[in-house]
Amino acid sequence: xxxxxxxxxxxxxxxxxxxxxxxxxxxxxxxxxxxxxxxxxxxxxxxxxxxxxxxxxxxxxxxxxxxxxxxxxxxxxxxxxxxxxxxxxxxxxxxxxxxxxxxxxxxxxxxxxxxxxxxxxxxxxxxxxxxxxxxxxxxxxxxxxxxxxxxxxxxxxxxxxxxxxxxxxxxxxxxxxxxxxxxxxxxxxxxxxxxxxxxxxxxxxxxxxxxxxxxxxxxxxxxxxxxxxxxxxxxxxxxxxxxxxxxxxxxxxxxxxxxxxxxxxxxxxxxxxxxxxxxxxxxxxxxxxxxxxxxxxxxxxxxxxxxxxx
Amino acid sequence: xxxxxxxxxxxxxxxxxxxxxxxxxxxxxxxxxxxxxxxxxxxxxxxxxxxxxxxxxxxxxxxxxxxxxxxxxxxxxxxxxxxxxxxxxxxxxxxxxxxxxxxxxxxxxxxxxxxxxxxxxxxxxxxxxxxxxxxxxxxxxxxxxxxxxxxxxxxxxxxxxxxxxxxxxxxxxxxxxxxxxxxxxxxxxxxxxxxxxxxxxxxxxxxxxxxxxxxxxxxxxxxxxxxxxxxxxxxxxxxxxxxxxxxxxxxxxxxxxxxxxxxxxxxxxxxxxxxxxxxxxxxxxxxx
Numbered sequence: 001x002x003x004x005x006x007x008x009x010x011x012x013x014x015x016x017x018x019x020x021x022x023x024x025x026x027x028x029x030x031x032x033x034x035x036x037x038x039x040x041x042x043x044x045x046x047x048x049x050x051x052x053x054x055x056x057x058x059x060x061x062x063x064x065x066x067x068x069x070x071x072x073x074x075x076x077x078x079x080x081x082x083x084x085x086x087x088x089x090x091x092x093x094x095x096x097x098x099x100x101x102x103x104x105x106x107x108x109x110x111x112x113x114x115x116x117x118x119x120x121x122x123x124x125x126x127x128x129x130x131x132x133x134x135x136x137x138x139x140x141x142x143x144x145x146x147x148x149x150x151x152x153x154x155x156x157x158x159x160x161x162x163x164x165x166x167x168x169x170x171x172x173x174x175x176x177x178x179x180x181x182x183x184x185x186x187x188x189x190x191x192x193x194x195x196x197x198x199x200x201x202x203x204x205x206x207x208x209x210x211x212x213x214x215x216x217x218x219x220x221x222x223x224x225x226x227x228x229x230x231x232x233x234x235x236x237x238x239x240x241x242x243x244x245x246x247x248x249x250x251x252x253x254x255x256x257x258x259x260x261x262x263x264x265x266x267x268x269x270x271x272x273x274x275x276x277x278x279x280x281x282x283x284x285x286x287x288x289x290x291x292x293x294x295x296x297x298x299x300x301x302x303x304x305x306x307x308x309x310x
Numbered sequence: 311x312x313x314x315x316x317x318x319x320x321x322x323x324x325x326x327x328x329x330x331x332x333x334x335x336x337x338x339x340x341x342x343x344x345x346x347x348x349x350x351x352x353x354x355x356x357x358x359x360x361x362x363x364x365x366x367x368x369x370x371x372x373x374x375x376x377x378x379x380x381x382x383x384x385x386x387x388x389x390x391x392x393x394x395x396x397x398x399x400x401x402x403x404x405x406x407x408x409x410x411x412x413x414x415x416x417x418x419x420x421x422x423x424x425x426x427x428x429x430x431x432x433x434x435x436x437x438x439x440x441x442x443x444x445x446x447x448x449x450x451x452x453x454x455x456x457x458x459x460x461x462x463x464x465x466x467x468x469x470x471x472x473x474x475x476x477x478x479x480x481x482x483x484x485x486x487x488x489x490x491x492x493x494x495x496x497x498x499x500x501x502x503x504x505x506x507x508x509x510x511x512x513x514x515x516x517x518x519x520x521x522x523x524x525x526x527x528x529x530x531x532x533x534x535x536x537x538x539x540x541x542x543x544x545x546x547x548x549x550x551x552x553x554x555x556x557x558x559x560x561x562x563x564x565x566x567x568x569x570x571x572x573x574x575x576x577x578x579x580x581x582x583x584x585x586x587x588x589x590x591x592x593x594x595x596x597x598x
Contacts, residue, residue, distance in 0.1 A: 178340050199533045212533045214555060234546045234560035238337050242373045243568050245328070246575035253577035255398050 027164045028083055036076035044068020090152060090170075093145055140175030147180045147228055148173050150206040158201060162189030179208055179230040186222040195224070203228075328378045330445040330484075336370050337545070337561040345549065345559050347371075347509060349486050350445060351436075353477050355504065356490040357524040358513020358536060363545035364490045365392045367511055367561040368451055369569050371488050372396050375447045376576035384418065384448040386411050388455030395573040399580050401446075408461035408469060415472035418448060418485060422476065425483040437484040445484040448476060453491035454498045474503045481508075495523050510550040511561075512536035514543075525550050 048057075048064025055063070088095070109117050128134040148170050155167045166187045173182040186192075195202070195213050203211045208230040216225040262268050333346030347354065349371060356364050369392070375381050376399050383400040387393035390405050397403035404410045425443065429435060437443060450456065456469050477487045487507075493515075494504050504523075515521045515537050518530035525534060525548060534556040539546045545563055548556040564572070 176340070177342060196532050210533060210538060232540065232543065233340055233342075234338070234558060235543055236560075238545070238560050238562045240370055240373065240562035240564050240568065241335055242370070242377060242572055243564070245377065246572050247578075248571055248575075250571070250575040250578040252570075252574050253398050 028080060031082075031164075032076045032079040035079040036072040038072075039075035040068040040072025042068075043071040090149070137175075140180075143230070144173040144175055144180050144182075147182060147206050147208075151182060151184065151202070151226065154198075154202050154205045157205075159190065159195065159198060162187060176227070177233045179228040180226075182226040182228065183216055184224045184226060186224060192221065192224055202226075206230075328374060329439065330375060330378045330381045330447065330486075331439045332374075332378075334371060334374045335562065336367060336549075337559045339560075340558050345557075347551070349447070349488065349509070350484065351481055351486070352508035353481065353487040353489070353506065354509035354511060355494060355507035355524070356488065356511045356513070357492060357494050357515075358511075358547065359515055359520075360492060361541075361544065362513030362515075362539075363547065363561055363563070364492075364511075364513050365451070366545050366563045367513075367547070368392060368449060368488065368490050369564050370562050371447070372449055373564065373569065373572045373576075375445075375449075376573060377579075378445070380442075380444045382444050382446045384414055384446060385451075386414075386449070386456065387451040388460065389452050392451045393449060395569045396576070398577045399573065406455060406460055408456055408465050411456055411460075412465060412469055412472060415469065415476060418446065419472060419475050419479065421446065422479040422483050422485055425485075426479070429483065436482045441484075443484055445486070446480075447486055447488065448480070449488045449490075451490045453489045453494070457499055458497065470500060470503060474500070474506065477503060477506045493520055493523065495520075508551075510548075510556075511559075512548045512550070512556070513561075514539040514541060514546070521548070525556055529556055 044064040044067060046064075047067040048060045051060035051063040054060075105121075108120060112120070128138055151170050152167060155170075166189075168187050168190060169185040171183040171185060173180050175181075192213055192215060199211050199213070203209065206228050208228045209232075210229045212227040212229070214225045214227065215221065215223065217223040330350045331348075334349050335344055336347055337345050339345050354371070356367050358364055372383065372385070372393060375383050376396055383396060384402045384404075385393040385396055385400045386404045388406040393400075393403065402410075402414045404414060425437065429437065450473075457466050457473075460466070461469070473487070473489075476485065479485070480487055489499075489507065491498055505526075510525050512521050512524040513536060515524065515535075518535050518537055521534075521536040522528070522530045524536065529535070529548075529550070530537075534548055536548050539548075545561040547559055547561060549559045550556040
């Protein structure tokens, strides 16, 4: 494919759908080659050694090669399709869920009249939708499925992983009152510190409010727990149990207080202390500026002026 | 000063069965689970912007202390109204008066020293419930008033120094300190004092930095910041227990009525010990 055409079409390669990224694709090809050579050589040699005890060594070598090459090819194929297998693995819950639901629907439609089918479906969908706790549970678990994919998107899109482009293992997830909690096993190349700098981006990708990352294991830094928060639950007022242990009939006990009567600003006299404190710098200023000449002479007219100013 | 033991033995006649050694309920966490604190062997620093819900937590701790067996309260509140309801049952209630505050802290330090001598004499390192010694809970609301506003610079420094002594000594001798302030930055309390508080509760803050000052450096970068608490969500806070990870809690709320009811009840059950009895003492003794 020419290099100019993808550029012309806005960076997307024409006619192909990117299932596996180029980097992953490349490394997968390299790995597959390595897997083929290693498996072929090792299995071939082992087979030859075993065969040598039955046949002539040359025949044994040929037998070894005959066994080694197909095994290597199998290994090559496995490594080559691994990204696709991984992709299938990521979508396993959804696939099974989808297949299960579809099977149920088909079976139901085949074995019952249309009215009954619709009735059953309406009941199966309607009852959980109406009963609030059930609906919440369904929504929470749905988010659990979604959020695992969103986290994978985070890792694939903007969290720089290692050279081979392997993504962290996104393990199970379960709903919490505030959102979801997902357990993740990091691959080499990432650390909890790297992720902490991108919490806001992860939150955006997961359509969440905030994301917190904690270590899930004391002994293993690779094993993390993502706490995804998408709703505020601590909004209701929490009562104190102390209120229940007391006897409300207890007599009122309050020591008498002397309540001040000056409860407004005009009731408080302007403090007279402020005048001298204001006066001090005022007297000082003329003292520094004009005192040098004045005290010795002390002319009456001048001093009057100064006192007026004060 | 060693007379604390005999007086405390006579001090508490009846109680609702609470003790400061019991876990103290302060609210619920995000999983709806109750959150308990063992304030007795820790000190707690409560901070956050005004209206964040600090006083709710302070009053919860105070209420528990008030209803607890063999517990003395030393209350310092420059604002008077936050801890004022408990003034009748407190061994010391100090308003905006730094001289009194310093004097009571001095007394507390002497008690702490004496208790450690007693512990040493008994070949022990820590006070346990069976010792019969009272727990002295020191609660300070609006710490900034004492450390920056009231008194002279020298007095403020002395207050901070004495408080640091109490916070560092009180832990193992049953004299915990609960301090509340709006922003515990270095100009309010020295970092060396702040770091002695084992538990931190950060109510809503305006900035990441303020949250970090309360919880400790680095927590905001990890996503634990009290600035993401909604201003309308009073009582929500991040609680950092010693050596753990901050967790979001909602502090239990006590209405003014509740507070006064608990205070009245506490005064009633503590009647022989309180210095200021409500009503004639003989009446209460007959009633008991």
